[in-house]
Amino acid sequence: MDYVSALVPPVVMAAFFIGLVVTIVKSQGGPNKAKEDAAVEAAISRAESAQQTPRTEGA
Secondary structure, three states, X not given: OHHHHHHHHHHHHHHHHXXXXXXXXXXXXXXXXXXXXXXXXXXXXXXXXXXXXXXXXXX
8 A cells, every 4th residue: 555655646746737737728828818918018118118227326
């Protein structure tokens, strides 16, 4: 019975990992794709604008 207790954790982790991958693949695209893309573009533009603004230290 030791082999059963040794195999259960990896099998459970593999099942959860497969479920995670399936969920990620299913959530790609679809009706939420435009909303997700807009959120990413907004975050990138905020990061770029924060990088380009000059800082005046000690003024």
